[in-house]
Amino acid sequence: MAEIQNMTKAEWQVMRIIWTLGQATSKEVIDILEKKTTWKTATIKTLIIRLQKKNFLVADESNRPYIYKPLIAENDAIHESVNDLFDSLCCMKKGKAIGDLIENSNISKGDINDLILQLQNKREKASYEVECDCLEARL
Amino acid sequence: MAEIQNMTKAEWQVMRIIWTLGQATSKEVIDILEKKTTWKTATIKTLIIRLQKKNFLVADESNRPYIYKPLIAENDAIHESVNDLFDSLCCMKKGKAIGDLIENSNISKGDINDLILQLQNKREKASYEVECDCLEARL
DNA sequence: TAATAAAGATTACATTTGTAAACAAAGGAC
């Protein structure tokens, strides 16, 4: 019963900091988020606690202040959330949606090259048309 | 005060049907969703009402049964929600996230070609590196 | 036209989320 829960937008901001630092104390998280947001200290603490309850973070409580560490890799979390969103889109629209993301994202030359290769590869086995499944009997 | 609200996952399912049909009666929506989900009739009606309150749908009430029509285009809604999600990702990770989406999505040959062209174009002006902004003082 | 069926409106209630104050315990300063 792995109890997969989702991370909310606010919680995600906390995780980003901890992922980037590798681990962090609550003070570190609070200092950074107080610059990025208007959240009060207590709010940020609440988010940290909820992330622990949801098993996205653990606290190393052997010393004070506690050190919080991620229990989920950033890449895995990103994978989860982007695919989760795409799962609810009409499948005919996914190509364009990806185009929209490319348009609006700052991507490095290296990543662009990788994406082009990946697409060239995918093109081989791609079908000419993708059918809309919006009215079909399963999500 | 355009009061932009968001569409929840459940509401999104209702919209997909109405977008695909162009317009629909509650019965049409209910018939389809009862096959896709375990939702009760009343639940689906609630979703329709909330979508009206959020200004994503209008009812043409000149005849019974009412005919519900979208007030937002599917493409616009998709644009909103995918970009909204990407806004909260570490910008270094966006390229890979797009790769992940491409991997997991069924995209037509035509769309793949468009994406390749788009990327080739974007490559010209792309920088070699994208900096992580996760610890910076604004979201 | 009276009874029934269908569609729409109102109300409900638990859980999650955003947002935070208040309280308690541990560590450091004097």
Added chain:
DNA sequence: GTCCTTTGTTTACAAATGTAATCTTTATTA
């Protein structure tokens, strides 16, 4: 060792969301 100051814990409360029952009105049919 006592007093502040961090840091962590508990409690709070409104809004949003998932999920639905019930009540009311309109339409259909006998």
